[in-house]
Amino acid sequence: MRSSITTGDHLETVLGSVTLATVGDRLFSSGLIPAQRGSADSEARQVYQAAAGVLHRAGSSLADVVRVRGWFSDGVGANAIRATHAALFDDPGPALSVIGAPNLPNGVKVMLEIEGLRGCGPGLQHFKPADGRGWSHAVRSGDEVWVSGLTSAHVEGSPRSDDGAERGYGKTVTGVMQAVSSALTGAGVEPSDVVATRHFMARDVHGWAFPPAKLEFMSRSTPTSAGITVDRTGDEDAPFMFECEAVSGASGRATRVWSGRTFESENNYCRAVRVGDVVYVAGTTSIVPGEIVRHPYEVAGQVEDILETIRWAIEEHGFAWSDLVRTRTYIVGGPDRLNEGQEALRGIVGGMEAAAAVIGVPVLGRPEVVVEIEATAVSDSG
Numbered sequence: 368m369r370s371s372i373t374t375g376d377h378l379e380t381v382l383g384s385v386t387l388a389t390v391g392d393r394l395f396s397s398g399l400i401p402a403q404r405g406s407a408d409s410e411a412r413q414v415y416q417a418a419a420g421v422l423h424r425a426g427s428s429l430a431d432v433v434r435v436r437g438w439f440s441d442g443v444g445a446n447a448i449r450a451t452h453a454a455l456f457d458d459p460g461p462a463l464s465v466i467g468a469p470n471l472p473n474g475v476k477v478m479l480e481i482e483g484l485r486g487c488g489p490g491l492q493h494f495k496p497a498d499g500r501g502w503s504h505a506v507r508s509g510d511e512v513w514v515s516g517l518t519s520a521h522v523e524g525s526p527r528s529d530d531g532a533e534r535g536y537g538k539t540v541t542g543v544m545q546a547v548s549s550a551l552t553g554a555g556v557e558p559s560d561v562v563a564t565r566h567f568m569a570r571d572v573h574g575w576a577f578p579p580a581k582l583e584f585m586s587r588s589t590p591t592s593a594g595i596t597v598d599r600t601g602d603e604d605a606p607f608m609f610e611c612e613a614v615s616g617a618s619g620r621a622t623r624v625w626s627g628r629t630f631e632s633e634n635n636y637c638r639a640v641r642v643g644d645v646v647y648v649a650g651t652t653s654i655v656p657g658e659i660v661r662h663p664y665e666v667a668g669q670v671e672d673i674l675e676t677i678r679w680a681i682e683e684h685g686f687a688w689s690d691l692v693r694t695r696t697y698i699v700g701g702p703d704r705l706n707e708g709q710e711a712l713r714g715i716v717g718g719m720e721a722a723a724a725v726i727g728v729p730v731l732g733r734p735e736v737v738v739e740i741e742a743t744a745v746s747d748s749g
Contacts, residue, residue, distance in 0.1 A: 383717020456501030464516025470727025593650025
C-alpha cells in the first residue's frame with residue numbers, strides 16, 4: 368500500500384527524501400522547489416507545474432489536493448503564489464496557507480507543499496470558497512477536514528487594532544480563532560474534533576502572550592501544536608495565522624501521548640495524536656521535561672534529539688518507525704545552518720521513502736532552540 372515517486376531533484380539528493388510519498392490513497396509531497404532559480408513568478412509557475420506533474424504520475428490530479436502550503440522568501444512571492452494558484456485551481460479549491468520565511472532550500476524564492484487523497488475530488492466539500500482565487504476556508508473529504516491558514520484578513524470587521532500593539536494582537540488572535548471555529552463548524556465538525564494545529568507569528572510579535580480564546584480553543588481537543596515565528600504571513604503582513612486538521616468524531620476516538628513537559632499542559636496540547644491510521648506529531652524541539660534544552664544552539668544535535676522523541680511518540684501509538692511518511696523541519700539561521708540540518712536529517716531519515724520540507728526561520732521559542740520538526744506517520748497495515 369506504500370509507494371513513492373522520485374524525480375531526482377535537488378532536495379531528494381540533499382535529504383534522501385522522495386518527491387511524493389503515498390500510503391493507500393494518501394498523498395504527501397516534499398517541499399517542491401523550482402529546478403531553475405528566477406523571479407518569484409517564474410518559480411511559482413515551476414513549483415505548481417511540478418506538483419501537477421508528480422500527481423499525474425501518481426494517478427491523481429490537482430482536483431484531489433486538499434491542502435497547499437506556499438512558502439516565499441521575498442516581498443512579491445505571496446502575490447506570485449496566489450496568482451499561480453488561482454490560475455491552476457478551479458473554484459472551489461483546496462485549503463491554502465501562504466507564509467513568508469527568510470530562507471528556503473537552495474536559495475529559492477518559492478517552495479510548495481501539497482497534500483491530497485487520490486480520487487477524492489468529486490466528493491470534496493468546501494466551506495467559504497474564495498471566489499476566483501482557487502481556495503476555500505475549509506475542505507472536507509469523508510471524516511477529515513483541512514482548514515486553511517486564516518488571518519485577520521479573513522475576519523470580518525476585525526482588523527489589526529492601533530490602540531496598543533499587544534492589545535491589538537490579542538484582538539487579532541481572538542478573531543482568527545473565531546474564524547477557524549466557524550470554518551470547522553461550516554465543514555460539519557467541532558473544535559473538539561481538531562487533531563493537529565500550527566500557528567505562524569510575525570517576528571515583531573514573537574514572545575507575546577496568547578489571549579484566553581486561543582488557549583480555550585486548544586483545550587477543547589488537546590491536539591498537537593506547532594508555533595513558528597516567520598517573516599510574515601502573506602496576508603497584508605497580518606501578525607498571526609492559524610491552520611488545523613480535524614477528524615469527525617475524533618473527540619471520542621483519538622488517543623494522545625504527552626512527553627511530560629509542563630509547556631504542553633500549560634498550553635493545552637499534546638506530543639502526538641492518533642486517529643485511525645494516522646499519527647500526527649506536534650512541532651518538537653530538543654526541550655525535555657524540566658524545560659531543559661539539549662544541545663543548545665547546535666543544529667545537528669537537536670535534529671538527532673528531536674527525531675528520537677518523534678520516533679518514541681510514533682511507537683507509543685503502536686506504529687512502526689518505518690510508518691513515518693513526512694517531516695517538516697524549521698531551522699534558525701542562513702543557508703549554512705539549513706545545509707547542516709539537511710545533512711543531519713539525511714543521516715537519520717534519508718532513504719525511508721518519506722516526504723520532507725525544510726524552512727529557515729528567524730527565531731524559535733527560545734534563543735538556544737534552533738530546530739523544530741513536525742511529523743506524520745501513516746500505517747499501511749490495513
